Amino acid sequence: MKSILIKNAQLVNEGSIFTADVLVQNGRIAQIGQSITAEADETIDATGLHLLPGVIDDQVHFREPGLTHKANIETEARAAVAGGTTSFMEMPNTVPNATTQELLEDKYNIAAKTSLANYSFYMGATNDNLAEVLLTNPNTVCGIKIFMGSSTGNMLVDNEQTLEQIFSKAKLPIAVHCEDEQTIRDNMAIYEGKYGEDIPIKCHPEIRNEAACFKSSFMAVKLAEKHGTRLHILHISTEEELKLFRNDIPLEEKKITAEVCVHHLWFDKEDYDEFGTQIKCNPAIKEARHKQGLLKGLLEDKLDVIATDHAPHLWDEKQGKYKQAPSGVPLVQHSLQMMLEFVKQGKLTLEKVVEKMSHAPAILFNVRERGYIREGYWADLVLVDLNKPYTATKENTYYKCGWSPFEGHTFSSSVTHTLVSGHIAFANGAFDESKKGERLLFDR
Incomplete structure (x- = not known):
């Protein structure tokens, strides 16, 4: 899997909001820190965006x-x-x-x-x-x-x-x-x-x-x-x-x-x-x-x-x-x-x-190594722009049924990127389906 470096994001995690970079390697969060300089296959400039689990x-x-x-x-x-x-x-x-x-x-x-x-x-x-x-x-x-x-x-x-x-x-x-x-x-x-x-x-x-x-x-x-x-x-x-x-x-x-x-x-x-x-x-x-x-x-x-x-x-x-x-x-x-x-x-x-x-x-549910932005956890991450309005339309609603009660409604925020187990599955309106999701495991 390719490595990904997310720069200058506002992390929202475990009750805090702070600016940080996140390095993703082999599907997992390898490092969280200030000004990470490691080389990565892809870099996302997240300035002005919030990064959520x-x-x-x-x-x-x-x-x-x-x-x-x-x-x-x-x-x-x-x-x-x-x-x-x-x-x-x-x-x-x-x-x-x-x-x-x-x-x-x-x-x-x-x-x-x-x-x-x-x-x-x-x-x-x-x-x-x-x-x-x-x-x-x-x-x-x-x-x-x-x-x-x-x-x-x-x-x-x-x-x-x-x-x-x-x-x-x-x-x-x-x-x-x-x-x-x-x-x-x-x-x-x-x-x-x-x-x-x-x-x-x-x-x-x-x-x-x-x-x-x-x-x-x-x-x-x-x-x-x-x-x-x-x-x-x-x-x-x-x-x-x-x-x-x-x-x-x-x-x-x-x-x-x-x-x-x-x-x-x-x-x-x-x-x-x-x-x-x-x-x-x-x-x-x-x-x-x-x-x-x-x-x-x-x-x-x-x-x-x-x-x-x-x-x-x-x-x-x-x-x-x-x-x-x-x-x-x-x-x-x-x-x-x-x-x-x-x-x-x-x-x-x-x-x-x-x-x-x-x-x-x-x-x-005791989900194993997911649900948080933590080093070592799977990189399930979402970047959102809280200041970019998004209008739901028939064309950008992806359900097979083809409709939503929100058709025509404008939300004040947009999802810009979604990483699933370290794979950029969605970015700026486009999907990458070259890798599928993983079966969840549970620590019980």
């Missing part, structure tokens, strides 16, 4: 295998890299579901050939695959995924005995989607009685409401506390759920952690008027008080990680009536820019963005 997104849906008309690992990994995400952890509700070791490894084989970003894939749990789940290697797989609420796909785990067994025996982090299925069904019946097949999209957060989220999250937390499980609750969407999480101990000591997604911080119920089913997702985007509460919970460290739950569908699929339109929003390309917008608005600091999008996922 690459984003680690712990929740995406890249749709391969089986749903590749919507997306695939190759296209979505490219989009991720263009937005500064260097590593992703992908969900098992593909077709077939990744619920056996063989099917799980099939996804790794696809990624090894096609993914521009570093990658890991969750093992999926069902009501009847406990033996397969327990075979999962904790050093090479990010975690186990449980849908405690059906969401999309057919992986609802609602057998109490199965849940007890997984929570008591799993050697990996358990990541859960928490919505109570019965509460949702009861609410749906009420709204079908009122509106028939013409339920307004603004009813989505009333059908998949606060009670459904809290009831399921509460049950997951109680199970984890009972068995000492390493539990990670995905996409928290309500202010009420924050009371379930601690902020009085360091992240390294937490057994129960929580994630917030960019769309739950950005949008609220009033945005259904403009975006309609484009922003239909599970859990639902809810009233503005939740958006405000989630930001507060993030700043107070009750919410540990920022992710996307990137979930593309075709534009035509999203245009159906409320019940027919699938849930999910394509977000991975613009997640870092969304949070940098919060920096511009004074809602977050750069240091906090890096903490929640890079450092914390690395800590939470």
Whole structure:
């Protein structure tokens, strides 16, 4: 691999911002210092730019295998890299579901050939695959995924005995989607009685409401506390759920952690008027008080990680009536820019963005030698220009589905370069796909 010298960057790392050079050799960070004079195959003048550790997104849906008309690992990994995400952890509700070791490894084989970003894939749990789940290697797989609420796909785990067994025996982090299925069904019946097949999209957060989220999250937390499980609750969407999480101990000591997604911080119920089913997702985007509460919970460290739950569908699929339109929003390309917008608005600091999008996922999943700008670590790095506006268009949005809710929106910041495991995968709007990403490994 060629060596790279990044000069005069503003490093944002481990709570500090300082000017430094970074030398990359053999895919790793060889040296961090002032005025590095070593020879390199390529030099990047980063004057006026900020250098961040690459984003680690712990929740995406890249749709391969089986749903590749919507997306695939190759296209979505490219989009991720263009937005500064260097590593992703992908969900098992593909077709077939990744619920056996063989099917799980099939996804790794696809990624090894096609993914521009570093990658890991969750093992999926069902009501009847406990033996397969327990075979999962904790050093090479990010975690186990449980849908405690059906969401999309057919992986609802609602057998109490199965849940007890997984929570008591799993050697990996358990990541859960928490919505109570019965509460949702009861609410749906009420709204079908009122509106028939013409339920307004603004009813989505009333059908998949606060009670459904809290009831399921509460049950997951109680199970984890009972068995000492390493539990990670995905996409928290309500202010009420924050009371379930601690902020009085360091992240390294937490057994129960929580994630917030960019769309739950950005949008609220009033945005259904403009975006309609484009922003239909599970859990639902809810009233503005939740958006405000989630930001507060993030700043107070009750919410540990920022992710996307990137979930593309075709534009035509999203245009159906409320019940027919699938849930999910394509977000991975613009997640870092969304949070940098919060920096511009004074809602977050750069240091906090890096903490929640890079450092914390690395800590939470025990990712080996990534998530920080440290000598000896893999060179997963992102250069951003905080003063270069960027307008999202159909032409510069790289999802296979071909659309984004941000089309036409101008962000105040741009991603100029993304290095993945020491390879300049993206630079000034152009990709270099001559080297693929690496499989993530975990120190457990």
